Amino acid sequence: QVQLVESGGGLVQAGGSLRLSCAASGSIFSRMGWYRQAPGKQRELVATITSGGSTNYADSVKGRFTISRDNAKNTVYLQSNSLKPEDTAVYYCNARRTGGSTWYRDYWGQGTQVTVSP
Numbered sequence: 521q522v523q524l525v526e527s528g529g530g531l532v533q534a535g536g537s538l539r540l541s542c543a544a545s546g547s548i549f550s551r552m553g554w555y556r557q558a559p560g561k562q563r564e565l566v567a568t569i570t571s572g573g574s575t576n577y578a579d580s581v582k583g584r585f586t587i588s589r590d591n592a593k594n595t596v597y598l599q600s601n602s603l604k605p606e607d608t609a610v611y612y613c614n615a616r617r618t619g620g621s622t623w624y625r626d627y628w629g630q631g632t633q634v635t636v637s638p
Contacts, residue, residue: 522546522627524613529632532603536636540598542613542629549615550624552589552596556609556634566611567598580606603636610634 528540540554553568553576567587568576575587586599596613613629 522615522617524615524627524629526611526613526629526632528598529611529634531635531637533637534604536603537599537601538603538634540600540611540613540632540634541595542597542615543593543595544613544615544627546594547617548591548594549627550618551614551616553587553614554596554598554611555614556607556611558609561609563612568614569596600634603634605636605638608634608636 523545524542526542532538548571551568551570554566555563556566557563566578569587569589584602589596610631611634612631615627616624618624
């Protein structure tokens with residue numbers, strides 16, 4: 521079955537950087553990305569990237585975060601720069617498999633903690 525293995529989370533000071541990685545098993549996913557959830561808040565989309573390289577970012581991270589993927593390794597990355605305390609959350613890898621335009625199925629990683637100290 522599909523497994524998404526995340527790494528790269530940790531504790532950094534404000535202004536620092538982290539690079540998150542998510543390696544997925546199986547065939548190529550149509551879209552991969554990152555969501556995050558802070559305590560007491562709704563899970564929100566951070567960034568996504570399609571198999572063709574089209575990207576989408578939340579306004580709150582635009583200009584600071586960069587998503588990329590290595591299709592050969594079925595791995596997605598999130599380069600997070602200029603981190604702010606507001607970025608503190610559990611970050612979840614998401615991978616979507618589609619069948620043409622008729623259906624899709626999402627898979628989720630276990631989550632990795634990102635903590636940004638003030």
